[in-house]
Amino acid sequence: MGEKGRLNRVLLECSLSDKLCVVQEHQYEVIIVPALLVGGFLILLAIILWLFIRGQRSQRQHPGTRGTASVPASRDLSQEVAGQGEKVLLPLKETSVESFLRAATPPLAKLQVPREQLSDVLEKIRSGSCGTLYRTMMATRDHPTPKSVVLKVLAEPVGLQEAQDFIGRIQFYQYLGKHRNLVQLEGCCTERLPLYMVLEDVVPGDLLSFLWTCRKDVMTMDGLLYDLTEKQIYHIGKQVLLALEFLQDKNLFHGDVAARNILIQSDLTVKLCRLGLAYEVHTQGAISSAHTSTIPLKWLAPERLLLKPASIRGDVWSFGILLYEMVTLGAPPYPEVPPTSILQYLQRGKIMKRPSSCTHAMYSIMKCCWHWSEDSRPLPGELCLRLEAASRSANDKAVLQVPELVVPELYADVAGIHAENLSYSYSVL
Numbered sequence: 001m002g003e004k005g006r007l008n009r010v011l012l013e014c015s016l017s018d019k020l021c022v023v024q025e026h027q028y029e030v031i032i033v034p035a036l037l038v039g040g041f042l043i044l045l046a047i048i049l050w051l052f053i054r055g056q057r058s059q060r061q062h063p064g065t066r067g068t069a070s071v072p073a074s075r076d077l078s079q080e081v082a083g084q085g086e087k088v089l090l091p092l093k094e095t096s097v098e099s100f101l102r103a104a105t106p107p108l109a110k111l112q113v114p115r116e117q118l119s120d121v122l123e124k125i126r127s128g129s130c131g132t133l134y135r136t137m138m139a140t141r142d143h144p145t146p147k148s149v150v151l152k153v154l155a156e157p158v159g160l161q162e163a164q165d166f167i168g169r170i171q172f173y174q175y176l177g178k179h180r181n182l183v184q185l186e187g188c189c190t191e192r193l194p195l196y197m198v199l200e201d202v203v204p205g206d207l208l209s210f211l212w213t214c215r216k217d218v219m220t221m222d223g224l225l226y227d228l229t230e231k232q233i234y235h236i237g238k239q240v241l242l243a244l245e246f247l248q249d250k251n252l253f254h255g256d257v258a259a260r261n262i263l264i265q266s267d268l269t270v271k272l273c274r275l276g277l278a279y280e281v282h283t284q285g286a287i288s289s290a291h292t293s294t295i296p297l298k299w300l301a302p303e304r305l306l307l308k309p310a311s312i313r314g315d316v317w318s319f320g321i322l323l324y325e326m327v328t329l330g331a332p333p334y335p336e337v338p339p340t341s342i343l344q345y346l347q348r349g350k351i352m353k354r355p356s357s358c359t360h361a362m363y364s365i366m367k368c369c370w371h372w373s374e375d376s377r378p379l380p381g382e383l384c385l386r387l388e389a390a391s392r393s394a395n396d397k398a399v400l401q402v403p404e405l406v407v408p409e410l411y412a413d414v415a416g417i418h419a420e421n422l423s424y425s426y427s428v429l
């Protein structure tokens with residue numbers, strides 16, 4: 001009945017004189033329904049697009065919780081305050097050093113050392129690449145007497161970039177965590193300038209000075225016996241390899257393994273320092289060519305001399321040179337080769353001859369570090385096993401002796417090092 005009535009109404013709208021009578025049945029449905037469908041589809045599409053863009057943005061702000069060990073090609077540390085696996089956001093667009101420090105300091109709260117706990121009396125150790133190093137005393141709650149620490153002070157005037165880099169290095173120590181054979185960060189002062197890193201003091205200091213002092217008629221100093229046996233060389237070497245393995249586990253490498261960058265304690269515990277290059281690998285995925293050119297050539301693996309990408313196997317090459325340094329009590333490597341000719345020397349297939357004080361067992365370990373092809377060199381863990389095996393039959397009685405004393409300036413010349421880059425606590429007298 002309803003349908004018939006509607007048709008009649010439509011027909012009534014036509015007069016008898018009309019030649020053409022258009023029946024307008026369903027005209028609204030034909031226009032409105034598709035329009036609604038298209039409109040709805042467009043709204044849905046816009047919502048999906050908005051959700052997608054929002055998802056992408058939040059992903060970019062929270063770069064995932066994949067293993068902290070991985071090293072992306074490039075990473076902005078101002079975004080990442082890395083306690084092991086822990087990520088905290090810092091504002092990226094700081095305009096002044098003060099506002100940057102205000103934002104960067106709270107995540108480092110646990111490390112902050114009240115400045116009044118540090119003595120005003122500073123003894124300069126040397127100028128480092130990112131600040132001057134001083135020895136000073138620090139009062140702590142745990143110790144009844146103040147203890148000696150090393151302060152790394154960022155040189156002023158401090159720009160935003162220098163401040164970010166310095167804080168980045170502190171965060172890097174946090175990221176690394178503690179290892180017995182890496183120099184330890186004890187704290188920092190970052191709430192205002194000047195910026196300090198507080199490092200553990202490793203006494204007597206660098207291994208190169210220790211080796212040179214072993215040449216002298218010194219028996220003991222600061223509780224350290226200035227005698228070195230073959231077995232002790234393996235003991236020191238193994239500790240360096242443990243530190244390298246620790247870095248390797250984090251997809252890092254050291255980049256400048258050498259006696260001058262190793263600190264030794266009176267109980268013969270050694271610690272790798274100069275972690276600036278590892279920090280660069282952490283933040284940029286590689287060592288910049290500007291820095292490569294500052295590393296003494298005689299310690300570098302061929303691939304690094306050829307400016308190819310560096311890796312932990314380059315550290316293994318340098319470790320072989322370190323063994324040579326120890327067994328010769330700090331002689332410069334390749335004494336007969338000018339530093340700038342070292343690449344041609346190696347390209348001719350030459351390596352250093354066995355020093356007279358070096359056993360065949362130790363020399364064969366050096367040689368396996370000096371394979372031209374990186375893949376033929378052992379990794380730190382494998383090398384550690386070889387050292388352990390050799391150590392079992394190593395001489396623990398014969399003290400290594402070299403009669404000539406070292407003249408640091410001459411050494412620097414032959415080794416291809418700027419004398420000011422040697423932080424030796426050694427004198428010929």
Ligand SMILES: Nc1ncnc2c1ncn2[C@@H]1O[C@H](COP(=O)(O)OP(=O)(O)OP(=O)(O)O)[C@@H](O)[C@H]1O
Nearest residue numbers: 128129130150199200201202206273274275276423
């Ligand atoms: N904790 C320490 N105790 C004693 N001496 C140290 C200590 N830390 C560093 N040194 C001495 O200062 C030198 C510079 O060390 P440091 O690790 O600070 O390097 P750096 O020049 O600042 O470079 P990098 O940018 O690689 O950190 C070392 O070779 C070492 O002789």
